[in-house]
Amino acid sequence: MALGKDYARQECSIARALEVVGERWTLLVVRDALYGVRRYNDFLVHLGIPRAVLAARLQTLTAEGILEKRRYQDSPPRDEYVLTDRGIALWPTLRALGLWGREHFTETQLRAFRHATCGTELELGPYDECPACGTVVPVPDVEMVPGPGLDPAPADPVSRALLKPKRLLQPIETDPA
C-alpha cells in the first residue's frame, strides 16, 4: 500500500502485516531479495524504483527486522541487504500471490520452481510441498528456472543474471557484459 501506512482500529494480523509490508514497492523488494538481489544498485536497476523510495523501504525493512544490513567489504565500505528469517518467512505469501497472478492475469508461465535436491517441479501451493519427496521444501532448496514467457534478452544485468537457474537466496552474479 502506500500513504499513511497504518490501518487504525484494525484488530487483525492481516492488517498488521500490511502495515509492515503493504506499502508500494515493499513486497517487490522482498521478492528480489529472495531471488538473490542484495545491493542497493541492483535493486535500483531491476525494479526501476525511485532512489529515495528504495532508500526509505530498505530502512523500514531493516528496522522491522526483515532485512539485515551487512558490511561485505571495508574499503571502500560497502553494505548489502540480506533477508532475515522473518523476511524469508514471507516466501509463502509471495508464492501465493504469484500463483494467483499467474492463474488469473498472466498468459504464459514466467518462472517455475523446483525442488533443488530432486529436480521435481513445485506446483501445488505456497508451502512448496514436493510431490516426489512429500516433504515441505525449505526455501534455500527451491530452485528457480526461467519459464517460456520470460524475455530471453533483457536490458538490465540483474534480469540477465536471473535467467540462469538458481536457488532462492543465493546471491546473483552480475556479469559486466
Added chain:
Amino acid sequence: MALGKDYARQECSIARALEVVGERWTLLVVRDALYGVRRYNDFLVHLGIPRAVLAARLQTLTAEGILEKRRYQDSPPRDEYVLTDRGIALWPTLRALGLWGREHFTETQLRAFRHATCGTELELGPYDECPACGTVVPVPDVEMVPGPGLDPAPADPVSRALLKPKRLLQPIETDPA
C-alpha cells in the same frame, strides 16, 4: 499500492498481482468480503476507510473480476458486492499474510480457523489442509472463530457480528443493537 499503480518493466506474476490488489485498502476489502461483508456501509464502518476510496476500490475490484455487484432489492435499489471465484482464490494469499503477521507482529491470537465439517483447527498453512481429514478444506467450509486477543465488545456492529463463529463467505448479520 498507491500512485501510478503499475510497476513498469516488471515481468513477474507477483508484480502483476500487486498491480491489481496492491493498492492501499484493497486487500482489506477482499479480507472483509471473505469474512462475509457485502454492503458498502458495512465495509465503511468496519474498515474506517474514506468513502471515496472505498467507492474507487469497489469499482476497481469489480472491473478486475474479483467482486461482483449484485442487486439484492429494488426499492430502494440496493446492491451488494460478492466475491467471484477469482476473489475467493485470494484466500491463500491472505491466509499466508495473516499467519506471517501473527507469527511476527501480533502477541495474542486474534482469530482461529477450523474445518467446519469436522471441527479440527487449521494451523498449517495457506492452503488449509485439515490435519484430521488430510484434505484441503474448501474456502466455504472454513469456520472462523474469535481468538482470545480479540476485543469482546467492539464499537461497530460489523465487528460485533464477526465475533460469532461463522463460515467464510457466509453473509454477516448485523443486529441493530
Added chain:
DNA sequence: AATGTCAGTTCGGTCACTGAATCAAGGGGG
C-alpha cells in the same frame, strides 16, 4: 413536510511518490 438511511460524488488540504539533480566517501588513472 421533516427526518433518516444508503450509496455514493465533490472538494480543498495534506502527504507520499516520482524523477532529476546533488552530495559524500572512497578508489584509480594520469
Added chain:
DNA sequence: CCCCCTTGATTCAGTGACCGAACTGACATT
C-alpha cells in the same frame, strides 16, 4: 595532486493519491 568514476544515498520541486467533511439524490419512515 587533480579529475573522474562508482556506490549509496539525500534534497527538492512537481504531481497525484489519499483524507475527512460536506453535499447529492433516491427512497422510507414518522
